[in-house]
Amino acid sequence: MNRPNVQTFGAARASAVLIAQSIDYADGSHEIAHVHHRAQLVYATGGIVRVVTPFGLWMLTPGQSLLIGSAVEHALHMVGEVSMRTLYIQPEALPELAYECRALKVEALLHASILGMFDPVLDDPEDTRGTLLVPLILRLIRHAFAQASESQLPLPANARLRRVCESLIAEPRNNESLEYWAEQVGASGRTVARLFRQETGMTFGQWREQLRVTDAMSRLAVGADVTAIADELGYTDARTFGAMFRRVTGMTPQQFRLSVARE
Incomplete structure (x- = not known):
């Protein structure tokens, strides 16, 4: 039986509570089944992301995100050109959400906070970005998770x-x-x-x-x-x-x- 790839981020960023990545994909691109040691928030500001996990299938449009628990296998398929802003979060920061997947609605404040993680104005040696935005993002994710309902197609x-x-x-x-x-x-x-x-x-x-x-x-x-x-x-x-x-x-x-x- 094939085992999914395990993706890590190296020792330099191991202590970071939250790691933000911005990735653009062409229509039809995909990420093969893999797992992270961190929880992942998949959020696309453009295009559709089809996410397949052992729990089900989610189709994410702009304004929706999927919180994937740490060590949950998942594959991503892009429909249309996709602009993804994704967050990798230490499991200890969201312990109650560690082994679940849940589609979350991204309200205006969470949307702005996620985009703020990529704002060059906040780049400085004092890590203003992390100090200001990370606690807010974690709080907003917990709130969105509490309001979410099951929406996946079962597999x-x-x-x-x-x-x-x-x-x-x-x-x-x-x-x-x-x-x-x-x-x-x-x-x-x-x-x-x-x-x-x-x-x-x-x-x-x-x-x-x-x-x-x-x-x-x-x-x-x-x-x-x-x-x-x-x-x-x-x-x-x-x-x-x-x-x-x-x-x-x-x-x-x-x-x-x-x-x-x-x-």
Whole structure:
């Protein structure tokens, strides 16, 4: 069994409570499964970040972040050009959050504080940046964590089902049947159907539909064209996609886009 890469930051920064990094990614870029000894706040100011962990799948749009507990395996996939501002936090600074993942809404003050970590005006030998911003950021993260709700798409622990799910995450437009996927992983259709219900609380069809809705919401939130989204998710036309989206969410794609714009 392959073990994920462990990423560290060297002895020079080992004592820092918080390490901030700014990284820009091209559309389609990805970070393979890896872990950190620190907690990580993944926050993109532009583009969509798809995060896959043993707990589930998150689709993060601007204004959303994901707090990943220390030593939690995760892989990142970029949809569109992504400008990421990420924070690596000593586990001791957030002990109650160490082994969880939670999507957090980034309110205005937390957003400004994160961007402030990259403000050259605060670069000085006295470490003004760390003194002023780090305690505030940690307090705001704790507050956001307390207000957060579960929002991930569940992923199964079973290795064969995980292979199916990862294939569909990589290609959500795939319309192959349950029987096709069962054959690919060397199981019967009945076994795969039973395991899907046991491990995700959904049927195979419901899980794939929810994957597409989650993907569509992220794309709509950043202004993608409805016809293009329908094509990318395997629907014959925008009307068919729109009917599915409304049945699942209670809103048309256009209504959902407007609701996001008002937040």
